[in-house]
Amino acid sequence: MVVKVYGPMCGCAKRVMVCLTEKEVEFETIPVDVFKGKHKDPEYLKLQYFDAESRAIMRYYSEKYRSQGVELLGKTIEERGIVEQWLEVEAQNFHSHAYNLAIHLLFAKPFGITQDLKLIEESEAKLEKVLNIYEERLSKNKYLAGDFFSLADMSHLPFTEYIVNTEKVYLIRDRKHVSAWWNNISNRPSWKKVVEMDKAPI
Amino acid sequence: MVVKVYGPMCGCAKRVMVCLTEKEVEFETIPVDVFKGKHKDPEYLKLQYFDAESRAIMRYYSEKYRSQGVELLGKTIEERGIVEQWLEVEAQNFHSHAYNLAIHLLFAKPFGITQDLKLIEESEAKLEKVLNIYEERLSKNKYLAGDFFSLADMSHLPFTEYIVNTEKVYLIRDRKHVSAWWNNISNRPSWKKVVEMDKAPI
Numbered sequence: 001m002v003v004k005v006y007g008p009m010c011g012c013a014k015r016v017m018v019c020l021t022e023k024e025v026e027f028e029t030i031p032v033d034v035f036k037g038k039h040k041d042p043e044y045l046k047l048q049y050f051d052a053e054s055r056a057i058m059r060y061y062s063e064k065y066r067s068q069g070v071e072l073l074g075k076t077i078e079e080r081g082i083v084e085q086w087l088e089v090e091a092q093n094f095h096s097h098a099y100n101l102a103i104h105l106l107f108a109k110p111f112g113i114t115q116d117l118k119l120i121e122e123s124e125a126k127l128e129k130v131l132n133i134y135e136e137r138l139s140k141n142k143y144l145a146g147d148f149f150s151l152a153d154m155s156h157l158p159f160t161e162y163i164v165n166t167e168k169v170y171l172i173r174d175r176k177h178v179s180a181w182w183n184n185i186s187n188r189p190s191w192k193k194v195v196e197m198d199k200a201p202i
Numbered sequence: 203m204v205v206k207v208y209g210p211m212c213g214c215a216k217r218v219m220v221c222l223t224e225k226e227v228e229f230e231t232i233p234v235d236v237f238k239g240k241h242k243d244p245e246y247l248k249l250q251y252f253d254a255e256s257r258a259i260m261r262y263y264s265e266k267y268r269s270q271g272v273e274l275l276g277k278t279i280e281e282r283g284i285v286e287q288w289l290e291v292e293a294q295n296f297h298s299h300a301y302n303l304a305i306h307l308l309f310a311k312p313f314g315i316t317q318d319l320k321l322i323e324e325s326e327a328k329l330e331k332v333l334n335i336y337e338e339r340l341s342k343n344k345y346l347a348g349d350f351f352s353l354a355d356m357s358h359l360p361f362t363e364y365i366v367n368t369e370k371v372y373l374i375r376d377r378k379h380v381s382a383w384w385n386n387i388s389n390r391p392s393w394k395k396v397v398e399m400d401k402a403p404i
Contacts, residue, residue, distance in 0.1 A: 060283035081262035
């Protein structure tokens with residue numbers, strides 16, 4: 001079965017695509033043009049209630065295809081517990097600040113949003129604090145959940161990629177262990193493939 | 203083994219406590235006095251990096267004790283997928299608005315926070331939209347993930363309880379299916395036990 005990934009080439013869709021790639025699951029993308037408001041179509045909304053369910057989709061495919069591709073949930077219940085802890089950290093402590101920076105530094109113009117300089121400043125300061133904790137964590141472990149790559153790392157790929165494409169790249173580059181971690185995970189063939197797909201004309 | 207639940211009697215700790223109760227896992231609470239800033243103690247911070255990991259803890263114990271108590275993750279991989287979807291909805295779409303209402307309507311005074319009327323109004327309006335989708339969902343299914351109680355419902359207990367204790371109780375009461383769902387899940391012995399513990403002197 002070929003999995004259909006609906007959505008624009010946004011961070012959420014990329015999160016699912018890199019997961020399917022690591023799990024060696026074939027997929028096709030069905031573009032949804034957000035600039036034309038297609039993500040509000042009743043037909044599209046039937047497919048999902050909210051637009052923040054990419055982590056649930058990643059968990060589902062990682063479990064369904066547990067026996068193939070890269071193990072992304074950890075090998076034991078204890079390892080999965082730590083993967084879930086850092087997935088939660090990404091969703092609750094990292095994402096909203098990274099999202100604000102991406103939207104206001106990269107996408108304000110195409111989306112017709114007024115750039116909010118105060119929000120950029122606040123998000124940057126909050127992300128600094130979060131990344132200081134990451135720096136400490138990654139000084140002891142190669143990956144967030146331990147010495148194995150997992151959904152916890154993967155979930156950071158789309159929005160960290162946005163950040164390193166802005167003037168705020170220093171947030172990643174100036175932290176030795178965060179920077180090494182980013183170089184490591186962003187050079188995985190799965191993520192390179194997703195980045196290439198993003199560059200391709202639809 | 204008796205599980206130690208560290209923290210103040212806040213929504214996050216209650217989320218973990220109701221989960222352990224449903225899973226028939228013995229636990230004790232270790233109070234942490236946030237009014238005295240004890241949650242910033244280095245010793246306490248060693249236990250967790252951030253304060254938003256209660257859902258990861260719920261997942262861990264639900265999996266570790268899968269064979270005892272109530273099944274909270276769904277019986278199949280597909281059911282778990284839907285549980286994860288609605289857990290994500292709770293974390294990403296419900297929680298922050300419910301949290302803002304709870305903080306500014308119930309806890310502004312004890313925490314010495316200035317009540318933010320604009321934030322209350324915005325959070326109320328956003329929560330209305332979210333709960334309209336819940337109403338539709340719950341008109342078709344008894345619980346969020348289907349016809350079985352799960353972590354997805356459970357994760358809503360602490361902050362929905364706060365809301366029904368404010369003047370904004372109508373958000374729940376005026377929606378037929380959301381109201382019936384709330385009556386159902388909040389009358390579970392596990393939740394009643396946690397509410398009783400909250401009333402007890404520390």
